Structures are given as structure tokens and as C-alpha cells.
Amino acid sequence: MPEPVERHAPAKVNLTLAVLGGRGDGFHDLHSVMVPLAFGDRLVVAIEGAVDSLEVDGLDPGPNEDNLALRAVAAARAALGDPSRTPPLALRLDKRIPVAAGLAGGSSDAAAALAAALEAWGVDLDPATRQLVAASLGSDVPFFLAGGPALVEGRGERVTPLRPGIVGSPPGILLVTPAVRSSTPAVFAAFDLAGAATPASAAATRATSVHLAEELARDHGLRGADLVDRAGVLSTANDLLAASAVLVPRLAALRTALRRRLGRPVGLSGSGPTLWALYPSETDAAVAATVLREAVATGGLEAPGAEAPTIIATSIGGAE
Numbered sequence: 001m002p003e004p005v006e007r008h009a010p011a012k013v014n015l016t017l018a019v020l021g022g023r024g025d026g027f028h029d030l031h032s033v034m035v036p037l038a039f040g041d042r043l044v045v046a047i048e049g050a051v052d053s054l055e056v057d058g059l060d061p062g063p064n065e066d067n068l069a070l071r072a073v074a075a076a077r078a079a080l081g082d083p084s085r086t087p088p089l090a091l092r093l094d095k096r097i098p099v100a101a102g103l104a105g106g107s108s109d110a111a112a113a114l115a116a117a118l119e120a121w122g123v124d125l126d127p128a129t130r131q132l133v134a135a136s137l138g139s140d141v142p143f144f145l146a147g148g149p150a151l152v153e154g155r156g157e158r159v160t161p162l163r164p165g166i167v168g169s170p171p172g173i174l175l176v177t178p179a180v181r182s183s184t185p186a187v188f189a190a191f192d193l194a195g196a197a198t199p200a201s202a203a204a205t206r207a208t209s210v211h212l213a214e215e216l217a218r219d220h221g222l223r224g225a226d227l228v229d230r231a232g233v234l235s236t237a238n239d240l241l242a243a244s245a246v247l248v249p250r251l252a253a254l255r256t257a258l259r260r261r262l263g264r265p266v267g268l269s270g271s272g273p274t275l276w277a278l279y280p281s282e283t284d285a286a287v288a289a290t291v292l293r294e295a296v297a298t299g300g301l302e303a304p305g306a307e308a309p310t311i312i313a314t315s316i317g318g319a320e
């Protein structure tokens, strides 16, 4: 029996998210700089059983039949087209990334499952087919094939790795996820209803996104400290900020409260509701996380949702 294959499935954040417009196919064209985080899920895949199976520890990602990691295995099998080489797999997922939170946990699990399945079977797909399979699973999945910071365009299927990316010691990041699941289609629908962003703010978001992508792709990359210095402009460079605040009441109030309490800019990841703040190091982010958890516990910080928000300190890039 071959050894089980183990994979880290990182969470992502959008440092910028410009929505360029609707496409008429139910999706929107984007220009977004996305980065993987050290924090993520863990997936173990082994050849086992009579059918593909999934066992989950940790958070509840919803019913197995909707699970993107299982769908990724089926899609990889279909793309290979030779069932004799693709026996059933047992997937074990340690789910830590909050679900429907703007962190693309399910998409990352799918990308990890795709890569792990191919490795377990000892087969490969050419990069173009891998990319197509990833895009067929969801708009955020192709990003995770890049393995680092990337510019994401189209509906998510056009991924340009940004190398060398962030250089020097990795910046810390604090994530605050209110206990409210956010539906990406609903946020995009609210964005369309509101008549999108004003032309001036849409142009500013786009310019920030283009500039950051250029900086990360320059010969010497962007130092972590310089990225943290840009947090102010990045924190407003998400065209879905207003729409996500419409769908998650009190999200705007939480963002303001966090900005005051942390004394730092606070941005939104993807379609939310996860809010982020950048720090020089993971240690600094962990100190801020402790302060925030205390504030939540003593009623000094209120967040949307029936339960306390999830507060995570991690760093940008790299695996665990």
C-alpha cells in the first residue's frame, strides 16, 4: 500500500479586490491580489475503500455530497479518463478555516484534494488541464495552484503568480471572522443592485490592485514591512465592502470598532465577512488576538452573530 498523501490547504486573503464589471454569465470580472496564509486546513488522502469517502474533524463544512474536495477527486478521475488507474480514495480533513467566511477554505481543500489525489494515484495532469479542472470546481480554486501570491483575473480562472512576492520575514495577519456565514452570490447580487461602486472609488481600487501586483512582481519583490506600511490603502481596496456590509448587519460597525481598538487599518477578505489587519510579525498579531479575545469575553467588543467571532493570528505565505 502506498503511503497516505498529506497536504496543507492554506486559507487566503484578498489584499485587493477590484470588481471590473458583470460578464453576463452570472460572474464578475475581477482584478485581485490574493495571498495564501500559514493558517489552513490539513488533508490526508489514501487509496482505500470501495468508493471515495470523506471524514471531517474540527469545523463542520456542511454535507459531504456538496463537498468540493470530494468533487475535486471525481473531476480529476474524469479528466484522467482511466478508472483502472484511479481507485477510490479516503479523504480525512482537519477543518480549521471558518466556512463561508471569505477565506476560500472549501476551494483550498479542493485544490489540495486535486493535487493529493494525483499524487496518491501516481499520475499527473498537464498544467492546462489541471487549471481547467480547478476552474470547473469554483472561481477561487485555480489561485491555490499558484502556491504563493498571485494576481487573479477573469472570474478567477486567470492566475498570474507574483514572484518574488513578499520578501524578508513574513508579515503577521490578524483575522476576525464574525459567526455569520456569508453567501458570495448574495454579496455580488447586492453589489449589482447598489449600482456597483462609484466610478472614483472603483478606479482607486483598480489602481491600488494594479500597483500592488506590479510591486510584488518586481525583481526584488516587496518587503513584508513595506506591505504592512501599505495597509491603509489596501484596507479600502475591496469593491465588495459596501455590499458585504449590507448583507451582514453590524459588519461596518465591527470594522470601525476594530480599527479604533487595534489602531490599525482593517480590510475585508473577498466577499467577507472576515476582516483582517496586518502586523510586522505573527507574534505581534498574536498579541493583538489575545487583547481582542479578552475584549469579546468581557463584552467590550461586539460582533455580528449569535456566537463570539473567530479570532486567528497567523502570517502571510509559507506553509505551517
Ligand code: C5P
Pocket (backbone or CB within 6 Å): 026, 027, 028, 029, 030, 137, 138, 139, 140, 154, 155, 156, 184, 185, 186, 188
Ligand atoms: O465560482 P463560485 O462557485 O465560487 O461562485 C459562486 C458565485 O459567486 C457565482 O455563482 C457568482 O454569483 C458569484 N461570483 C461572481 N464573480 C466571480 C466569482 C463568483 O459573480 N468572479
